[in-house]
Amino acid sequence: MITTRSISGSSQSPRSPSSQPYLSVSVTDPVKLGNGVQAYISYRVITKTNLPEYQGPEKIVIRRYSDFVWLHDHLFEKYKGIFIPPLPEKSAVEKFRFSSEFIEMRCQALDTFVNRIASHHELQQSEDLRTFLQADEETMERLMSQETGIFKRKPADLMQIFKDVQSRVSDVVLGKEKPVEESNPEYEKLKHYIFELENHLAEAQKHAYRLVKRHRELGQSLSDFGKAVKLLGACEGNSLGKVFSDLGTKSETLSDKLQKEAHQLLMNFEEPLKDYVRSVQSIKATIAERANAFRRQCELAETIKLKEINLNRLILIRSDKVGEAEFEYNQLKAESEEATRMFEKIMRLMNEEIVRFQEQKTLDMGIAFHEFAKGQARLANGIATAWRSLLPKLEACSSS
């Protein structure tokens, strides 16, 4: 039993008695390594646990973004049906700029990623997770270079695969391919909800980002204005000049407040919205996997039927190929049963996952919007107070 942890991903001190199992992970201390095009960021991943499968109470490893991708892809392949927690985008452009804000947001997102895996009752038992959290750096690098198949691809290619899968799902939904899709009205409703949600979320996130930008611009404008008014005050002298100076200083103070709030907006609101978008995209990938599994099950069921017909025919004509045909038939039957099992497992897991997702998202979004409103109220309050404190002086000036 793993202790539940908050999504903020802070490492939780093990207050529980040493017999109670815990797994606590944190991603910290981003450090820029390498030069130019080769530059990358390394993170410290600290694991605190008393689980027997792990080495000792604390383990610290160094990981880079592509290691997280490795973990994500392995989990995606092995745990079909489960919504694998999403990764932050590998932004090729921003990497070169490596702004401290970008680095902070990425570190936070990676920490959230690992913690969600460690909190998930199925995913936390994954061997790949243990490898990720404990293997030394050389082993990790060796594993990365050994990757074959889709694992060997760069993230850009993975995006392409996702896009193919997405378009395939759309084709299936739109009925462009041969209609090998489930006729499950509740599932149709879910798919429709997910696709609509992604669009609206992306819109909301885009505008939330613009809101951050506008806060910054207003802050900059207030700062420039404050400086100009202070110069005016120095030029005027007398009581009017003093008023100008006070107003200028106040403007600069408020400019600071606005910049701080813009940063808070970004970290506590816009980023969670972006995270929500990624989660929904992860669900779309699982929807595609389910469609694949369904199609495979159908194809195998059809193929078996044909094989059975053929086998009966061969038996009737007493052909000497009967043995071979029977062997193939049994093989296919096993595959078919396996495919059916896989599909049904995905369905079952998805049903649980949907519930888990809805609950978690309601909580996360509630917190995010709460933070948004609180931050806005706090900022506005500070601004109102600042200007009001200036009014008596201005009144004195305009009446004198």
Next chain:
Amino acid sequence: MIATRSVSGSSQSPRSPSSQPYLSVSVTDPVKLGNGVQAYISYRVITKTNLPEYQGPEKIVIRRYSDFVWLHDRLFEKYKGIFIPPLPEKSAVEKFRFSAEFIEMRRQALDIFVNRIALHHELQQSEDLRTFLQADEETMERLRSQETGIFKKKPTDFMQIFKDVQSKVSDVVLGKEKPVEESNPEYEKLKHYIFELENHLAEAQKHAYRLVKRHRELGQSLSDFGKAVKLLGACEGNSLGKAFSELGTKSETLSVKLQKEAHQLLMNFEEPLKDYVRAVQSIKATIAERANAFRRQCELAETTKLKEINLNKLTLMRSDKVGEAEIEYQELKVESEEATRMFEMIVRLMNEEIVRFQEQKTLDMGIAFHEFAKGQARLANGIANAWRSLIPKLEACSSS
């Protein structure tokens, strides 16, 4: 004695007993006339007065921008030494757009312009003012087109003349021309102050305008955000969806507040700052006139001296050109005395004007900055209240 009026220029009902003199003017009802390139705006100018020089208690005439320019230029020529109230810029670009805001700002500025003239103890007695306020439209058009000399020039040419004058003043101040300038340390201080003031004011006004723009952009951003979040709410359903919808609605409400405040900022703060800039430019034009008058006085004094020397020489030689020379000398002496009187009048008037200017400007600017701080405080208060009212609902959502 003219009843004092506020520079807001609203027409004041004559509460004073009918025997007390009053002159009340207002510029109202802008109407767009003409088409395309020929389009212009006409204004109603309403004069209420009991002064004998005026026709009857109330007179309404139709005037256009170039009529105001006519009045300004005539006053500038006739009342050297007095800071003629400034006109709003003739913006050739904005005219074609004729936004309601532009029209309102221009009307307000023209109303202030005429009222300042009507309140000025010297300018209010001007015959040109009476013509402007009373002549029928055909007469006005005839007068406008009859202008010769500098009056016949378009406003852009005036700008060029002002620029020439300004550069001439700069040349004089910098001592590039022959050093025919007053050696008056207090006056030097004043000139220096005026030039410095203009720079700082222009900077402050520019940033005040940007502040208005940023308010609008933030408002627009909040509106877009609100719409996107409402769509998200409709898609989600359940309690989270309801929270989204309320947040979206609140954002749209605040967007409207921001747009209103942006407009207030423009009318009650940025425009007064711009008016201050124009007033300072008017002072610079008067500074140039004073320099011209000083130079003329000096030149005539020198020429008179030379003529006197020449006359004495001719008298000694008993030349028959003595009579002619004496006439010329007398004429020059009269001109020289006139020029000296003119210069001294300008000096005297300017001294009074500076005091009047400083007082009026301290008052105007005090009011403008007071309005600024009040408006900002009011806006911030409204925003703080709006977000705070939402927080309990969001708290309920995130804890459920």
